[in-house]
Amino acid sequence: MNLFLQALLTSIIVWVGFLDKAFLHTFFYRPIVIGPMVGLVFGDLSTGLEVGAAVELMFLAVIFVGTAIPPDETISAGLAAALACATGSVEVGIATALPISFVGQIFRQTRNSTIYEITQRQVDKAAAEANPKKVILWTSIIPSIFEYLFFGLPVFVGVYFGASYVQSFIDFIPTWLIDGISAGTGLLGAVGVALLLGSVKDKSSWPYFIVGFVFASYLGVNMIGVALIAIVCVAMNYYADKKAMADVVYEEVDDEEAKSYRVITKKDLWRTFRYALAIESGNCTTRQEADGFLQGMIPVLDKVYEDKEERAEAYQRHCELFLTEGRMASFCIGISCAMEERNAKVGDIDVDSINSIKVALMGPLAGVGDSLIHGTLRPIMAGLACSMAAASNYTSAIGPILFFLVMTIVGMTVRYIGIFKGYEGGLALVSNLQQGGMLDRLTKYAGIAAFTVCGGFISALVYVTLNVSYTQGDTVVALQEVLDGLMPNLIPLLYTLLMYYLIDKKKVNIILLMVFTIVLGILGVVAGIL
Numbered sequence: 001m002n003l004f005l006q007a008l009l010t011s012i013i014v015w016v017g018f019l020d021k022a023f024l025h026t027f028f029y030r031p032i033v034i035g036p037m038v039g040l041v042f043g044d045l046s047t048g049l050e051v052g053a054a055v056e057l058m059f060l061a062v063i064f065v066g067t068a069i070p071p072d073e074t075i076s077a078g079l080a081a082a083l084a085c086a087t088g089s090v091e092v093g094i095a096t097a098l099p100i101s102f103v104g105q106i107f108r109q110t111r112n113s114t115i116y117e118i119t120q121r122q123v124d125k126a127a128a129e130a131n132p133k134k135v136i137l138w139t140s141i142i143p144s145i146f147e148y149l150f151f152g153l154p155v156f157v158g159v160y161f162g163a164s165y166v167q168s169f170i171d172f173i174p175t176w177l178i179d180g181i182s183a184g185t186g187l188l189g190a191v192g193v194a195l196l197l198g199s200v201k202d203k204s205s206w207p208y209f210i211v212g213f214v215f216a217s218y219l220g221v222n223m224i225g226v227a228l229i230a231i232v233c234v235a236m237n238y239y240a241d242k243k244a245m246a247d248v249v250y251e252e253v254d255d256e257e258a259k260s261y262r263v264i265t266k267k268d269l270w271r272t273f274r275y276a277l278a279i280e281s282g283n284c285t286t287r288q289e290a291d292g293f294l295q296g297m298i299p300v301l302d303k304v305y306e307d308k309e310e311r312a313e314a315y316q317r318h319c320e321l322f323l324t325e326g327r328m329a330s331f332c333i334g335i336s337c338a339m340e341e342r343n344a345k346v347g348d349i350d351v352d353s354i355n356s357i358k359v360a361l362m363g364p365l366a367g368v369g370d371s372l373i374h375g376t377l378r379p380i381m382a383g384l385a386c387s388m389a390a391a392s393n394y395t396s397a398i399g400p401i402l403f404f405l406v407m408t409i410v411g412m413t414v415r416y417i418g419i420f421k422g423y424e425g426g427l428a429l430v431s432n433l434q435q436g437g438m439l440d441r442l443t444k445y446a447g448i449a450a451f452t453v454c455g456g457f458i459s460a461l462v463y464v465t466l467n468v469s470y471t472q473g474d475t476v477v478a479l480q481e482v483l484d485g486l487m488p489n490l491i492p493l494l495y496t497l498l499m500y501y502l503i504d505k506k507k508v509n510i511i512l513l514m515v516f517t518i519v520l521g522i523l524g525v526v527a528g529i530l
Contacts, residue, residue: 003086007160009041014078015152019144021074022281025326027378027407031055031077032385036397038078042085049394051081051093053386054185057461058097058514060192061199061379069112071511072104075151079158086163091181092173098514107150115146116284123282123291127315130308132298135315136275139291143282176525183530184521187495189461191513193383193454194499199375202447208233212455217488223387226456227380230449237448241441261345264300264337264423271299273419276333280326288323293333293358300337304344313351314340320355324362325369327414332358332365334422368442373410376446380453381406387460462492467530 017029027033031052039048059073076097084093119138126134197209208230215221215229276296279289297318305311324332336354343349381403388399468479483490502508524530 003160003163006041006082006086007156010038010078010082010159011148011152011156013037013041014075014155015148017074017078018147018151022143022147022283023140023277024408025280025411026404027411028404029074030378030382030403031059031073032382032389032400033404034074034077035081036400038081039085042082044085045397046394047085047088047090047093048081049389049397049400050090051084051097052077052400053389053394054090054094054188055080055097056382056386057189057192059101060189060382061196061375062510069105069108071098071101072108073101075104075107075155076101079155082155082159083163086159089178091178091185094185095181095518098511103154104151107154111146111150112283113285115150116143116282117286119143119282120284120287120291123294124316124319127294127319128312130301130312130315132302135291135295135298139282139295140278177522180522180525180530181518182521183464183525184518186463187492187517187521188514189386189457189463190492190496190499191503191510191517192379193457193461193496194503195510196375196379196383196450197454197496197500198504199371199379200447200450201371202444205444205447205451208448208451209455212452213458213489213493214455216456216459217493221456222391223384223453223456223460226453227384230452233448233452234445237445238441262341263304263345264341266420268299268303269334269337269420269423272296272333272337273330273415275299276330276415276419279329279333287319287321289326289329290319290322293322293329294318296330296333297336297340300340304341310344314344317351317355322358322362324366325373327373327411328365328369328418330415330418331422332361332418334419334424335361337419337423369414371443372446373414376450377410378407380450383453383457383461387457390460458492458496459489462489462496464491464495464530466491467528 013034017034020026020028033052035050035052035055036045036048039045039052042048055073055077059071059076062070062073079100080093080097083096084090087093119142122138122142123135126132126138211229211233212226216223216226221229275298276292278295279292281295282291283289284291294315297314301311301314305314318336322329322332336358339349339354339357343351343354385399385403388402389396392398466478466480466483469476470479471477487493499513502513503510521530
């Protein structure tokens, strides 16, 4: 396959990754998936897996919260994996990942504050006309084209024109620098694991970190086994709390009253499900997810409002600022569908309350989605995928495939429940979640799982070997063997805890810690320690 075709396919993979961020959110866009996909394009799955895993660990627990835009992991993984495959140097590919991620960050900020502000104005005009085709055009179709122009095209240019320059640069790089980058990469996992530990709200779960560490480091249990142990720990806590949960009385919905005026069918809700997949498409700085929310509401608004003027008013209601976790936004859409239907058919709803409810739910739903999906499940599954790839010596893609399937199923299930149950149960559904401390317990269980798995990650994702020995009598003793005798994975454990201390207590920027770790690896090789 010639370089032109490889560059084109790589740019398409990255483009699909950004479309996934905007629409499906199957987490295809994560480095652990993008890396091996690019590797397959270049006929080098092993390099793609290794680079993808390394970049994934850099951004393991980085969460896109609110309006903040972190360095971009998708374009970073795509371009770094392509350059690594084209040049045959994993280390150089990894070294280029971080600066590329900053370029992606700048592109995303520019896109949101310029192009998407323009498309937002067009959506406003379409809403005033109650024109669903134009809303979809400016919410989904036009932004999809710009996703390629901002991210796919630069990747094509970088791979097609940049690979030869990178190869020429590699020829002048000394061996010690390559080895140093490799050594630093082995420690990079500590930054990702520490960031995940810091993101867990319930710090009372620290003992489970020890459980995971002991099973993995002392007993040699692999990460699948550690994940099963985490599930057992969560189950034990759940059954201990079951009695308290049984005492909670939940609200019931008056189904007979609802049936008397409802005209929305399951077919309509499925259309809403499909339309609402665009919740994060065309997100501008000033309105965020408003366009995607409006697109999701189109099937219901078009059906319940027969008068075009009333329909236009309803369209415009949903052009206001909206921002919460993308999957959890489906609950707001489902509830809004029920309220708009009642307003249209019964007329006893204060229309201002529809947006008020949305605003009131944004924070709680964001807290649940960000902490449980992005802050717990995604990094745990990504870490498992990385450890499975490393355990196979970067020859098997089972880990990334498992990650993709689990995250897709979870994301789509949350969206389904949000729209269908949100419509059926309305506010009672959210109220029931908040009663009896259910959300607090979910946070607690997430913390238990995260700490247990993080303990296992120490042996699976953080690795370093000391090249130091000393003479004791007539025997040459390797320091690494002595430390392993005291405690397996002692240095990875201590370095991870140091990173956690610097991130959580001292608030040191993680980018600085990544650079520090790479430099430490280089200095260690130069000094002959690593």
